[in-house]
Amino acid sequence: IIDAAGRRHPHQTLVSAYKSFLLRRYSPRTLRMFNSYIPQPSTFWSRAAYKFIGEFDTKLRYTMDYDYWLRLSAKYPLYYLPMSLSAFRRHATSKSDTGTTAQLAEELMVARSHRSSVLELLVHRAHSQVALFIYHLLT
Numbered sequence: 270i271i272d273a274a275g276r277r278h279p280h281q282t283l284v285s286a287y288k289s290f291l292l293r294r295y296s297p298r299t300l301r302m303f304n305s306y307i308p309q310p311s312t313f314w315s316r317a318a319y320k321f322i323g324e325f326d327t328k329l330r331y332t333m334d335y336d337y338w339l340r341l342s343a344k345y346p347l348y349y350l351p352m353s354l355s356a357f358r359r360h361a362t363s364k365s366d367t368g369t370t371a372q373l374a375e376e377l378m379v380a381r382s383h384r385s386s387v388l389e390l391l392v393h394r395a396h397s398q399v400a401l402f403i404y405h406l407l408t
Contacts, residue, residue, distance in 0.1 A: 285353070292349045297342040301385040302392040304376055304400050305335035307347075310355035312338075318345055331372035332379045339383045369404055373397040 272278055291299065291306040300307075312334075314322075322340050325333040341347065380393050 289351070293351075295347060295349055297339075298389065300338060300342055301380050301383060301389045303396050304373065304393075305332060305338065307334070307338050308355055309334040311350075311353075314341065314345075329375060329379065332375045335376055336379045336383075339379065343383075369401060373401055 278284075288306045288308070291303055318341060321344060322337070326336050327333060329336055338347070377390070377393055377397060381390060385393065
């Protein structure tokens with residue numbers, strides 16, 4: 270995580286450690302239960318996967334990538350590469366900073382649309398509330 274000026278965000282280490290923890294335990298089920306923890310700019314997939322899965326759903330405002338990972342994970346194995354390939358820039362007008370509550374609601378809707386179980390949805394909702402609380406503490 271970097272700020273608008275390109276400096277490392279003070280909480281970058283904590284957030285990166287948490288996301289790495291989830292990525293090391295990745296499964297399609299954990300992806301349905303937890304907020305999208307796969308960093309979109311750090312992902313790569315084959316042309317064959319793209320042709321099979323299709324394009325991002327641009328009707329989604331915040332979670333087109335999360336929906337895509339769920340669709341990919343239903344057909345292909347995903348692999349974690351334990352190195353940093355990109356940085357997430359936080360700034361006053363970013364979608365993540367201005368629409369956090371809407372983003373979490375859209376994530377839950379997407380998880381629901383991918384036939385998540387009742388337990389997965391309960392964990393997802395609880396995790397979203399905790400993430401939102403921590404997000405507000407860190408900002």
